[in-house]
Amino acid sequence: xxxxxxxxxxxxxxxxxxxxxxxxxxxxxxxxxxxxxxxxxxxxxxxxxxxxxxxxxxxxxxxxxxxxxxxxxxxxxxxxxxxxxxxxxxxxxxxxxxxxxxxxxxxxxxxxxxxxxxxxxxxxxxxxxxxxxxxxxxxxxxxxxxxxxxxxxxxxxxxxxxxxxxxxxxxxxxxxxxxxxxxxx
Numbered sequence: 001x002x003x004x005x006x007x008x009x010x011x012x013x014x015x016x017x018x019x020x021x022x023x024x025x026x027x028x029x030x031x032x033x034x035x036x037x038x039x040x041x042x043x044x045x046x047x048x049x050x051x052x053x054x055x056x057x058x059x060x061x062x063x064x065x066x067x068x069x070x071x072x073x074x075x076x077x078x079x080x081x082x083x084x085x086x087x088x089x090x091x092x093x094x095x096x097x098x099x100x101x102x103x104x105x106x107x108x109x110x111x112x113x114x115x116x117x118x119x120x121x122x123x124x125x126x127x128x129x130x131x132x133x134x135x136x137x138x139x140x141x142x143x144x145x146x147x148x149x150x151x152x153x154x155x156x157x158x159x160x161x162x163x164x165x166x167x168x169x170x171x172x173x174x175x176x177x178x179x180x181x182x183x184x185x
Contacts, residue, residue, distance in 0.1 A: 017114045020063035021121055023086055024053040024110040024173070024182065028131035031108055031179065033164075040125055040166045044178035052181025053110065053174060062087040065111045065124065067163055082126040082157035084109050089150040091139060099137065099151060106131030109155055110166065112173060123166040123173060127157040 030049040034042040045051075063086035071078040088095060109126045116122065126132050136154040140147070157163075169175050174182060 016116075019061060019114045020058050020065065020086070020111055021114050022112040022173075023056045023058060023063060023084065024112070024123075025056070025102065026053050026108050026110070028106040028108050028127060033108070033125070033128050035128070035164050038162065038164060040128075040164045040177075042177055043174065050179070050181065052179060052183050054183045056086065056088070058086055059089055062089075063111075065113075065126070065163075067126075069162075080157075080159050080162050082132065082155075082159065082163055084111060084126060084132065084155040085153070087148060087150060087152050089148070091141065091149060091151070095151060096139070099134075099153065102153075103134040103137070106133055107155065108132065109157075110173075118168055120168045121173070123169075125164045125166060126155075127159070128164055129159045129161065130157065132157040 030046055030051070032042075032044045032046045033040055034044075063084070066083045066085075068081045068083070069078065070081060106127070108128055109132045111124045111126065113122045113124070132155045134153060135156045138152045140150065140152065142149045166173075167176055172182070174180050
């Protein structure tokens with residue numbers, strides 16, 4: 001059988017922290033991603049693309065990633081739906097215009113977690129096969145003084161395989177790939 005199990009899993013230590021530190025966007029068509037056994041081994045610009053990844057710093061507790069396994073016993077199928085939700089504080093014209101562009105694109109979204117491996121934040125890639133798309137969002141002024149004034153965005157992906165984990169970087173995210181540029185503002 002081609003899908004033989006390979007290992008078990010022990011109870012692990014309680015040594016992680018949840019949450020999303022940063023989210024990086026790139027247009028799906030601009031990247032060539034190489035991967036094996038669930039890990040990204042190389043990211044390069046497609047067709048000479050060199051602009052890089054667009055980093056969004058996320059306020060603590062304001063973003064999450066979820067992957068849902070969808071399996072049909074009757075049909076013998078399985079696929080994976082990814083959902084990335086993020087909240088951005090403050091309504092601005094620049095954000096409004098950039099969110100419009102995000103909504104018009106198919107993206108690869110890289111989610112940098114607070115969880116670490118070997119002292120480096122784990123980064124997961126969604127939409128490598130088919131792209132992620134902005135499927136829901138709200139712009140909210142808030143009513144009470146303490147309410148969210150900003151944007152609440154949800155991106156979705158549907159893939160044949162689970163999201164991919166990026167290999168550990170040396171000192172800053174993406175420095176171990178051909179495409180290394182991170183646009184921060």
